[in-house]
Amino acid sequence: xxxxxxxxxxRAFAALADPTRRRVFERLRAGPLPVARIAEGMPVSRPAVSxxxxxxxxxxxxTERPEGTRNVYSIDPKGxxxxxxxxxxxxxxxxxxxxxxxxxxxxxxx
Amino acid sequence: xxxxxxxxxxRAFAALADPTRRRVFERLRAGPLPVARIAEGMPVSRPAVSxxxxxxxxxxxxTERPEGTRNVYSIDPKGxxxxxxxxxxxxxxxxxxxxxxxxxxxxxxx
DNA sequence: TGGTAGCGTAAGCCATCGCTTATCAAGCGG
DNA sequence: CCGCTTGATAAGCGATGGCTTACGCTACCA
Numbered sequence: 001x002x003x004x005x006x007x008x009x010x011r012a013f014a015a016l017a018d019p020t021r022r023r024v025f026e027r028l029r030a031g032p033l034p035v036a037r038i039a040e041g042m043p044v045s046r047p048a049v050s051x052x053x054x055x056x057x058x059x060x061x062x063t064e065r066p067e068g069t070r071n072v073y074s075i076d077p078k079g080x081x082x083x084x085x086x087x088x089x090x091x092x093x094x095x096x097x098x099x100x101x102x103x104x105x106x107x108x109x110x
Numbered sequence: 111x112x113x114x115x116x117x118x119x120x121r122a123f124a125a126l127a128d129p130t131r132r133r134v135f136e137r138l139r140a141g142p143l144p145v146a147r148i149a150e151g152m153p154v155s156r157p158a159v160s161x162x163x164x165x166x167x168x169x170x171x172x173t174e175r176p177e178g179t180r181n182v183y184s185i186d187p188k189g190x191x192x193x194x195x196x197x198x199x200x201x202x203x204x205x206x207x208x209x210x211x212x213x214x215x216x217x218x219x220x
Numbered sequence: 221t222g223g224t225a226g227c228g229t230a231a232g233c234c235a236t237c238g239c240t241t242a243t244c245a246a247g248c249g250g
Numbered sequence: 251c252c253g254c255t256t257g258a259t260a261a262g263c264g265a266t267g268g269c270t271t272a273c274g275c276t277a278c279c280a
Contacts, residue, residue, distance in 0.1 A: 010129060013123070013126055013127050013132065014127055016123055016127075017123050017124055017126075017127030018267085018268075019120060020268080020269095021268095022123065025200075026200070028204075028207070029200065029203040029204065029207060030203070030207060031207045031210060032207075034226080034227090035226075035227060035228090036225090036226065036227085044268085044269065044270090045269075045270065045271085046226090046227075047227085047228075047229080047269085047270075047271085047272095048268070048269055048270075050227065050228055050229085051228090051229090051268075051269085052268090054228085054229095066277095068226090068276095068277060068278065069225065069226045069227075069276065069277045069278065070225095070226065070227085070277095071226080071227060071228085074207070074208070075200075075204040075207060075208065077201065077204045077205050077208050080197065080200060080201055080204060083197060084197055084201065087190065087193060087194055087197055090135075090136070090139065090185075090190060091187070091190055091194065093139040093140070094138075094139065094185040094187045094190060095187050097138070097139060097140060097141045097142075097184070097185060098184070098185065098187050100141060128237085128238075130238080130239095131238095144256080144257090145256075145257060145258090146255090146256065146257085154238085154239065154240090155239070155240065155241085156256090156257075157239085157240075157241085157242095157257085157258075157259080158238070158239055158240075160257065160258055160259085161238075161239085161258090161259090162238090164258085176257095178246095178247060178248070178256090179246065179247045179248065179255065179256045179257075180247095180255095180256065180257085181256075181257060181258085
C-alpha cells in the first residue's frame with residue numbers, strides 16, 4: 001500500500017497533458033474569466049470547455065466563483081506548486097547525473 | 111497554419127502525462143540505465159518499457175546509446191527545459207493575476 | 221412573471237493509447 | 251559457429267478520454 005503515493009503532481013500532469021485543456025488554462029493567465037469568455041475563439045464547444053474546467057478544478061489548478069448566472073474561473077497558483085517541485089527536483093538530479101555521466105565517459109574518451 | 115505553434119512543451123507534457131512513463135523517466139534520475147534494469151521492478155513488461163522509452167526519446171526527454179547488445183538510456187536535461195520555461199512563465203503570470211484579482215476584490219469586500 | 225442568458229450534466233461515439241504476447245534482429249560468449 | 255541474451259517491433263485488444271448534441275437548471279431582466 002505504498003508503491004505509488006499518488007503524488008499531487010499526478011493530477012496536474014494528467015490535467016495539463018491535453019493541449020486543448022492547456023489552452024483553457026492558459027487563457028486564465030491574464031485574470032479570471034467566465035466560461036463563455038474562455039470558450040470564445042476555442043476550437044471546441046462550450047460544454048467541452050466546461051468539462052475541461054472541471055478536470056482542472058479537480059486537479060487544483062483553477063478555482064470557481066459563481067457570480068450571478070456566470071461562473072468565473074481563476075488560476076490557482078497553489079495547483080502549480082507540486083508540478084514545480086517535481087520539475088525542479090528532476091532538473092537538479094538530471095543535471096547532476098548528466099554531469100557525472102559526462103565526466104565518467106570523458107575518462108577514457110578522446 | 112498558425113493557430114497552434116505546437117510548442118516544444120506539448121510533447122513533453124504528453125510524454126510525462128502517463129504515470130508509468132513518468133516512473134520510467136524518474137528511474138533515470140540517478141544515472142544512465144539499460145532497458146532491462148529500468149524494467150526491473152516495473153509493473154509492466156519490458157516491451158512496454160521500450161515503448162515508453164521511445165515516446166520519451168521522441169519528446170527529447172531521454173537519449174539512447176547502444177552499448178553492445180544493451181541499450182543505455184539517459185535523461186536529456188534539454189528536454190526538460192521547455193517544460194520549465196512554460197511553468198515559470200505560467201507561475202509568474204498566475205501569481206501576478208492572482209494578486210491583482212485579490213486586490214481588486216478587496217476593494218469592496220469586508 | 222414569462223423569457224432569456226449562462227452553465228453544468230447525460231448519453232453516446234470515435235479515436236487514441238497503453239499493455240500483452242509473439243516474432244525478429246543483433247551482438248557476445250562458449 | 252551456435253546459442254543465449256538484450257531490445258525493438260508487429261498485431262491486436264480493452265480501456266480511457268475528449269467531443270458533440272440534447273437537456274435541465276438557476277439567476278437576471280423587462
